[in-house]
Amino acid sequence: MSRADGPITVAFVGNPNCGKTTLFNAFTGAKLKVANWPGVTVERVEGETSYEGRPIRVIDTPGVYSLTSYTIEEIVTRKCLEEENIDVIINVVDASSMERNLYLTMQLLELKKPVILALNMMDIVEERGMEIDLHRLPEMLGHIPVVPVSARKRSGLDVLMHAVVHHYEEGPQGIVVRYAPQLETKISQVEAALRNKYGDMDNLRWHAIKMLEYDEEVYRDHPLNLRGIVDYSYEKDIINEKYDYIEEVVAECLFNKEKKAAMTDRIDELLTHPVWGIPIFLGIMALVFFLTFTVGDFLKGYFETGLEYFSQGFLAGLQAMGTSQWLISLLVDGIVAGVGGILTFLPNIFILFLALAFLEDSGYMARVAYVMNETMSRVGLSGKAFLPMLLGFGCTVPAVMATRALATERDRRRTILITPFMSCSARLPVYVLFAQMFFGERALLVAYSLYLIGLVAAISIAYVVHKTGGNEEEDGLLIELPEYKTPNGRTVAIYVWEKVQDYLTKAGTTIFVASIVLWFVLNMGPGGIVEEVSGSFAAMIGRLLVPILRPAGLGSWQIAVALISGLSAKEVVVSSFSVLYGISNINSAAGMGELSQILAQNSFGPVNAYALMIFCLMYTPCVAAIGAIKRETKSVSWTAGMVVFQLVVAWVMSVIVFQVGSMIF
Amino acid sequence: MKLNEGEIGRNYVVTGVLAKQQVARRLEALGVNERTPVIVLNKKGSGSLIIKVRGTRLALGRQIAEGITIEEVARR
Structure with missing residues (x-):
């Protein structure tokens, strides 16, 4: 490859409050504000680091729950993913609430860009007596690299950058979430229509799925008449099926799920008391x-x-x-x-x-x-x-x-x-x-x-x-x-x-x-x-x-x-x-x-x-x-x-x- | 029944989400869908409440809670 020594561009993407900015600071030496509430980062921020002599350009994005474009944060993050030349997406996942975090992961996997999963807050997971099957998890996520890290304790960072440098050209393998047969039929039909009009695209399946969800941005970029194929928004079914799959992942990879520390709930009984x-x-x-x-x-x-x-x-x-x-x-x-x-x-x-x-x-x-x-x-x-x-x-x-x-x-x-x-x-x-x-x-x-x-x-x-x-x-x-x-x-x-x-x-x-x-x-x-x-x-x-x-x-x-x-x-x-x-x-x-x-x-x-x-x-x-x-x-x-x-x-x-x-x- | 009628500490599953399209989509992305189990953790007289859903806690205002229908299930 011609750009074997060029800089690799990496974007940190993940749910709000999952530790993206803490990781970004750890890598770039930046001193961006982090705090423990959702929505601290509202802008994309860029920094630089290097690994094994390879320059790496790092982009921090505002936290999002999904790749739709309804909030300002979502628009900023999605724009960043679509318009910038991102080589690798580092999907930062809060391991202590994996079930919800993996929803965004499923969408990122459909983009077909190289994704590395940074499993953050592993220290909290261990404290709570939870275990994650790190062998089975990547298997169920299209064999993408899964790297346990702790952004606060700054552990696992080298392994993560190692994964970036060595996997930045590999996207997820195969199709991770298979939808119900009638949905899959629709997806193929839309894919065919898209190919007809726009030729071969990198991420045909993602575009097709987004079109079934009635995503305005995708329609604006690739106008397509789908009358007869897409008669209503399949968004709800698509979301539900993604979550169904996540439940399978969690059932297979996460152990002792219920053994959670009830500390937060006890503090909340007082601090969020209806009267007090x-x-x-x-x-x-x-x-x-x-x-x-x-x-x-x-x-x-x-x-x-x-x-x-x-x-x-x-x-x-x-x-x-x-x-x-x-x-x-x-x-x-x-x-x-x-x-x-x-x-x-x-x-x-x-x-x-x-x-x-x-x-x-x-x-x-x-x-x-x-x-x-x-x-x-x-x-x-x-x-x-x-x-x-x-x-x-x-x-x-x-x-x-x-x-x-x-x-x-x-x-x-x-x-x-x-x-x-x-x-x-x-x-x-x-x-x-x-x-x-x-x-x-x-x-x-x-x-x-x-x-x-x-x-x-x-x-x-x-x-x-x-x-x-x-x-x-x-x-x-x-x-x-x-x-x-x-x-x-x-x-x-x-x-x-x-x-x-x-x-x-x-x-x-x-x-x-x-x-x-x-x-x-x-x-x-x-x-x-x-x-x-x-x-x-x-x-x-x-x-x-x-x-x-x-x-x-x-x-x-x-x-x-x-x-x-x-x-x-x-x-x-x-x-x-x-x-x-x-x-x-x-x-x-x-x-x-x-x-x-x-x-x-x-x-x-x-x-x-x-x-x-x-x-x-x-x-x-x-x-x-x-x-x-x-x-x-x-x-x-x-x-x-x-x-x-x-x-x-x-x-x-x-x-x-x-x-x-x-x-x- | 509606989510804001749920009682603290009980287990429910969501049977439907009725809200403005924007809100409904945000709820769905947060994992509040049909068949999702929820536990009511905290509730105020006015109807705002905190629920536990998919391993995380969400605070919801009354307007949103009213649009979510639930039914009780046995403790798992």
């Missing part, structure tokens, strides 16, 4: 935020001391070098204060993502969809829409992308509309700072109340949209609940490290640039460098918004400027305060004291602070989120409308909070 399910969920979220604040604050002290030393040393160094005054001001008051101030929140961010990683990798996520199904159902969404919302506690951008797992465009848009109201990690510094500054011991309670208000606002908005949008019934909940497992160290580490990196990158890019820009607009006016900040561009712009923000108790140009800057990233609201008031270490006791004193001069008290936090919770998250929403909805006008909507909601809510709050306190 929701309180437990709220309790778990409260615990997450409690840890974020308390443990985060405990670690924060070290960061502050470090920043203090750095800032002082840096200043002394600059002065010793005889740096000009304005440059010192830019570097110390602008960049160090803005970027450094944000870095001190890293411990809180770290703990939040650590907790979220545990939730995602434990298997609890999918349960939340079930627990919240009734609540979501009342507002016209299925419980599944709650998963992106939960991810929104971390970051709005991946949360918006996760809506791809929802079945209809209508559900997606509605979920995208409400997800930004879930309080993301970037808003955390605002709460940490202002809650501690103005509410002292009750800071934690105040912060948790904001998370709850965000959640309630999201659900209420969905309710209003549902009621005004014609009340039609939502797509019902249908989701697989994975087994619970102890979160994997490597998975959690990758997840948290990526988030910490993102945060540091953001501090070094967006926040860095925003701090510099802010310093300039603060120190420049129409006539060049200004002595008094009140004559600066920033003050001029800010003052325009003061009348609008005054009813919300936010009527100062500095706050207006901080809120505008916050559109670049929500953390910038905090770093703006550092730069605006020249506070070097805003997150320390001294920095907070300084800021609250300055604010108090404008009679800015706890009620104003709460209104400010409400505004930050509700208004447009950041440009990155707007970008993601535009990409996912593919509509500029919809996205623009959403931004206006968020600004209006934020304004109305903070006005209500301030006006009512001022009356009470």
Whole structure:
């Protein structure tokens, strides 16, 4: 063969949550996100590896249950299989639920491309006392190579790549699933018709079967008049017969099937309890935020001391070098204060993502969809829409992308509309700072109340949209609940490290640039460098918004400027305060004291602070989120409308909070 | 009877699936077909439930559960 040394292209294909991405990471050294709930991967991803000097191109695909094309994931995966030059399909199968996983295998075998079965989670199978007949299994699957692996423990990987390099030219032998005689007759008739019109095709039988299933894609690519042969969709019969065959396979190859660990069911009795399910969920979220604040604050002290030393040393160094005054001001008051101030929140961010990683990798996520199904159902969404919302506690951008797992465009848009109201990690510094500054011991309670208000606002908005949008019934909940497992160290580490990196990158890019820009607009006016900040561009712009923000108790140009800057990233609201008031270490006791004193001069008290936090919770998250929403909805006008909507909601809510709050306190 | 009328811990087999075509196809791909054995694991008053089917757990909303008819079988 001419391409004996060329790269081999391999695609990982399998059910959702069967470990494709874990395997992909193991082979390519990539650090893609993995978690224990179906639908983590929504895009195809490419990577490279090699075996015995042979380059191998690896493609990871979103998990699918079947090769039809009804969901976005299925379309992506099927496109990848049809359009790319895939040499070998590695069908990743969760050995602990082989029966369901093999259904996709049966379809892949019909494609007649080389398939290798990677029997994943063999460690779990063994733990449960189950045994798989690895001799009989390949015999029943067209003699394709079957390789037991454990993606998490990284065992069996070399054997798998060995199989790739040596079997990439061999497809499955013979016909694996033979259908009932009348179906087989139909298949031959369609095959004949296809051959007549299109000549010899590689996978004639697959096309014929898909045509009997009324598969739209196949008909679009190969239009064929089958009147008289195919009079109705045989899809149901074909599915049933595949499952019948799988039952035979399972009966012959899988032993001690019923001896399963009942651990998951026992945990579920509590966590998915009809009455206690929701309180437990709220309790778990409260615990997450409690840890974020308390443990985060405990670690924060070290960061502050470090920043203090750095800032002082840096200043002394600059002065010793005889740096000009304005440059010192830019570097110390602008960049160090803005970027450094944000870095001190890293411990809180770290703990939040650590907790979220545990939730995602434990298997609890999918349960939340079930627990919240009734609540979501009342507002016209299925419980599944709650998963992106939960991810929104971390970051709005991946949360918006996760809506791809929802079945209809209508559900997606509605979920995208409400997800930004879930309080993301970037808003955390605002709460940490202002809650501690103005509410002292009750800071934690105040912060948790904001998370709850965000959640309630999201659900209420969905309710209003549902009621005004014609009340039609939502797509019902249908989701697989994975087994619970102890979160994997490597998975959690990758997840948290990526988030910490993102945060540091953001501090070094967006926040860095925003701090510099802010310093300039603060120190420049129409006539060049200004002595008094009140004559600066920033003050001029800010003052325009003061009348609008005054009813919300936010009527100062500095706050207006901080809120505008916050559109670049929500953390910038905090770093703006550092730069605006020249506070070097805003997150320390001294920095907070300084800021609250300055604010108090404008009679800015706890009620104003709460209104400010409400505004930050509700208004447009950041440009990155707007970008993601535009990409996912593919509509500029919809996205623009959403931004206006968020600004209006934020304004109305903070006005209500301030006006009512001022009356009470 | 309908799946949402099933009782926790009992064994049933599916006798029919009636749902919007999209949902029906997804159920079929997940292995919920005629003659498939199911066990009800968890159920809420509103009709959402968790079933065990083909070795995996599925959470279903009421609308979908109502479209699945079942009959009880003796414990295997």
